[in-house]
Amino acid sequence: MLKKPLSFAFFLIVLCTLVQAETTFIIIELNHRMAQELVPTIRPLVGDNGVVTAANNQLFIRADREHITEIQQLVAALDVEKHNHKISVSYDAINSQQQDNTSVQGSIKRGNISISNSRKLPNNAAQIQFEQNNTIVTQQNMQFVNVLDGERAFVKTGQIVPYTQEWVLLKQRYIQIQTTTNFRDISTGFAIRLSSLGTSSNEFELEITPRIAGLNTNGFVDFEELSTSVRVRKGEWFDLGGTMMNRDEVSRKILSTQSQAGQQSSTLKLSVEN
Structure with a gap:
């Protein structure tokens, strides 16, 4: 009567032993990054039988043996000191009055x-x-923002506009998770996430996301669905306005301005200095 239960239990023990034999458990201690930041990047590499968890600056990984070396190399590449970068932003507005x-x-x-x-x-x-x-008035502004590698900085277009029904409709159209916002006037621009491409590289990846932010509050709305990524070299000027103007209606709304006195055209460029 006990043969079947014993056989089944023995089968489970053997199965668990085989699964563990196919995987390896390691602990990786990080020096520059919080472990939780790296979990989403590492999780796809651990395999169907693997798992990755984090606590403070340690990663606890059980993964297929053939993936352990790849995971260790990836963690070593990501666990580097974050550098502070300066972004120069040039905003030129030309206002033609007749x-x-x-x-x-x-x-x-x-x-x-x-x-x-x-x-x-x-x-x-x-x-x-x-x-x-005919009078042509040219206005030139420069702003500088500092941002840590992998973090976001807010590049404003310089416009403060009312939070009209048009903005409400755009938010409802592109934001999947709706939040309650009590904006009256808003500042418009783009959230820029900067990532270095290698420790010795002069190239950077910029993830650009349209953003509106409330005045005198910490609230803001990022249109994540409309994000785009570009690569730039250190010191070269990137035409942010020209690139985003042709991408989506939210970016066009942010970049298109019209004064009461006449039609205004503008250029918005940025450069990563260091």
Whole structure:
């Protein structure tokens, strides 16, 4: 009567032993990163029978043997000291103002009665003057933001705008998890996540995400679905405005500005200095 239960228990023991034999358990201690930050990156490598957990600066990994070396190499590449980088942002706005002036002068005489608003004109004559003045105002601004490798910095476009129904609809369209925001006026721009491509490389990857932020509050909304990534070299200027203007309606809304006096065009560029 006991043969079947004993056989089944023995089978489970053998199975567990085989599974453990196919995997290896290691503990990796980190020097520069919190262990929890690396878990999402490592998890796909541990295999179906593996597991990865974190506590403080230690990773606890059980993974397929053939993946252990790959995991150790990946952790070594990621566990590097984060550097602080300076991003220079150039914002140039060109505002074209047009002013039209029209004046009419004339003189008319009927019998002994003359009516005129100009002494220089003869009787029964008229003169129309049309004057057009164009003024171009150029505004140049530079801002500097510091950001740690792998973190985000907020690059503002310089515009403070009302939080209108149009913004509410854009938020509902692109944000999957809706949050309650009590914005009145907002600052617009882009969240920039900077990542170095290797310790000795002069190349960086920029993840660009449209963002709106409330004034005098810590609240902001990132349009994660509209994020895009580009690679830039140290010191070269990247045309942020030109790139994002053609990508999506939220970025166009952020970058398109119109003043009451005239049409405004602008350029928004950035450069990673160090």
